[in-house]
Amino acid sequence: MDQSNNHPYDELLAAYSAGSLPLSQALCISAHLEHCHSCGQRLQQLNHVGSELMQQLKPAKASDELKNKLLGMLDSLPQDLAQEQPREVDSRVPRCLHQFIDKGYDDLDWKRVSADIHSAELCRDSNGAKVELLKIKPGGSATTHTHMGDEYTVILEGSFSDESGLYGQGDFLVRDEKDQHTPVATQDRECICLAVTEGPIQFTGFLHRLLNPFIRRGYA
Amino acid sequence: MALMATTTGKSDKLAHLSACIGRVADKRDKSAFAELFDHYTPLIRAYSLAREPGADLVADELVQEVMTRVWLKAEKYNAKLANLNTWIFTLARNCRIDYLRRNSRYATEIDPTDIFNEMEDEGPGPFQMVQQNKAQQSVREGLEQLPQEQAEVLTKVYLEGKSHQQTSEELKLPLGTVKSRVRLALKKLEVLVTR
Ligand SMILES: [Zn+2]
Numbered sequence: 001m002d003q004s005n006n007h008p009y010d011e012l013l014a015a016y017s018a019g020s021l022p023l024s025q026a027l028c029i030s031a032h033l034e035h036c037h038s039c040g041q042r043l044q045q046l047n048h049v050g051s052e053l054m055q056q057l058k059p060a061k062a063s064d065e066l067k068n069k070l071l072g073m074l075d076s077l078p079q080d081l082a083q084e085q086p087r088e089v090d091s092r093v094p095r096c097l098h099q100f101i102d103k104g105y106d107d108l109d110w111k112r113v114s115a116d117i118h119s120a121e122l123c124r125d126s127n128g129a130k131v132e133l134l135k136i137k138p139g140g141s142a143t144t145h146t147h148m149g150d151e152y153t154v155i156l157e158g159s160f161s162d163e164s165g166l167y168g169q170g171d172f173l174v175r176d177e178k179d180q181h182t183p184v185a186t187q188d189r190e191c192i193c194l195a196v197t198e199g200p201i202q203f204t205g206f207l208h209r210l211l212n213p214f215i216r217r218g219y220a
Numbered sequence: 221m222a223l224m225a226t227t228t229g230k231s232d233k234l235a236h237l238s239a240c241i242g243r244v245a246d247k248r249d250k251s252a253f254a255e256l257f258d259h260y261t262p263l264i265r266a267y268s269l270a271r272e273p274g275a276d277l278v279a280d281e282l283v284q285e286v287m288t289r290v291w292l293k294a295e296k297y298n299a300k301l302a303n304l305n306t307w308i309f310t311l312a313r314n315c316r317i318d319y320l321r322r323n324s325r326y327a328t329e330i331d332p333t334d335i336f337n338e339m340e341d342e343g344p345g346p347f348q349m350v351q352q353n354k355a356q357q358s359v360r361e362g363l364e365q366l367p368q369e370q371a372e373v374l375t376k377v378y379l380e381g382k383s384h385q386q387t388s389e390e391l392k393l394p395l396g397t398v399k400s401r402v403r404l405a406l407k408k409l410e411v412l413v414t415r
Contacts, residue, residue: 009403010402010403010406011384011399011402011403011406014377014378014402014406015377015383015384015402017378018313018377018378018381019313019314019316019317019336019381020377020378020381020382020383021383022383023317023321023328023330023332023335024328024330026332026335026336027330027335030334030335030336044302044306045355045359046406047302047306047309047310048303048306048355048356048359049359049363049374049378049406049409050306050309050310050313050378051303051305051306051308051309052305052356052359052360052363053363053374053375053378053379054263054266054267054305054308054309054312054378054379055263055305056363057263057266057267057270057379058266059262059263059265059266060262060265060266060269060279061261061262061265062257062261062262062265062280062283063280066261066280066283066284067254067257067258067261070257070283070284070287070288071250071253071254071257073288074250074253074291077288077291077292079292095334096334096335098334099330099331099333099334123328123329123330124328124329125328125330126321126324126327126328131330
């Protein structure tokens with residue numbers, strides 16, 4: 001299962017490890033990781049970086065109250081937190097997408113984008129980014145639309161090629177708005193990709209989030 | 221000599237804490253859990269306060285979330301796959317992401333639970349274990365020698381949970397500079413496994 005040739009660049013994987021990546025982009029990394037052992041190993045190392053940085057922090061002791069409260073709670077904690085609920089999703093679907101896909105790709109609400117492409121929107125991120133699946137017919141052109149910002153793509157099934165080469169299952173690609181590539185799905189089968197497109201509303205959303213991450217929590 | 225002593229001290233401490241997590245898993249031992257609480261809680265609170273200075277209630281809430289998971293998931297912890305400090309870090313990271321999502325003004329429908337593993341599944345073999353331990357030590361030593369400007373971006377990204385964009389705005393640096401500093405820092409820490 002380690003066949004991908006295109007990986008997230010290091011600082012992106014580090015941001016994933018740090019938990020500071022927008023969740024929409026983290027979805028793409030996670031989908032890639034299911035196909036890429038070497039990025040899994042790099043991630044482990046990057047987690048060590050976080051761990052070591054945490055050890056260097058100046059400790060901030062908790063109150064005895066908190067300790068006693070927690071120790072008193074242990075016996076009454078619901079055990080099901082530890083259990084994972086099995087879901088019956090098609091094994092072709094990456095685990096991180098199970099939250100959006102009940103059964104399999106075929107049951108999604110696919111909408112026609114062009115003669116060659118159908119899309120199924122999965123969700124929006126808080127920064128306005130759109131998360132969708134794209135299905136490109138065999139030999140079809142995978143050029144979708146112009147957009148602002150970067151587009152993150154992970155190939156889930158099939159393959160496509162462009163001027164710079166062939167891309168297969170698990171490959172992770174970032175394209176910016178200036179990108180001139182014209183990818184085409186290979187003839188043998190249809191191609192399904194996870195695509196995250198940053199939206200123009202991102203900028204207001206981002207600032208609000210920066211200023212008000214805890215505002216809804218009434219801690220008065 | 222002094223450095224050697226600290227390193228040995230640290231690994232003894234970690235071995236002791238790993239034994240504690242074993243006792244929690246096997247015997248539901250509350251005194252072992254209390255030892256883990258005493259050691260890790262100040263670090264978890266510091267991690268939360270790094271992002272949200274002064275927010276003690278938020279920090280306490282993160283402690284509860286993380287330590288609850290330590291109690292419930294102790295059995296799943298596998299010392300062969302991750303060092304205990306790193307497991308606690310990933311738990312704290314995951315709980316913080318979840319907390320931020322639940323309390324963000326601009327809600328997202330994306331549930332982080334299935335995105336972030338608590339332990340990387342594809343663990344190293346015994347030979348690689350040795351390499352991993354070496355690598356972890358080189359991370360530790362490397363951090364001490366990192367130029368200030370690189371340590372600063374790593375702190376923003378890992379401890380304060382800032383995106384590259386946020387980091388660039390706060391440090392008044394071009395986005396490209398932030399990214400290249402992260403990259404240079406990682407290279408110095410030798411964390412990039414050769415593909
Ligand atoms: Zn990879």
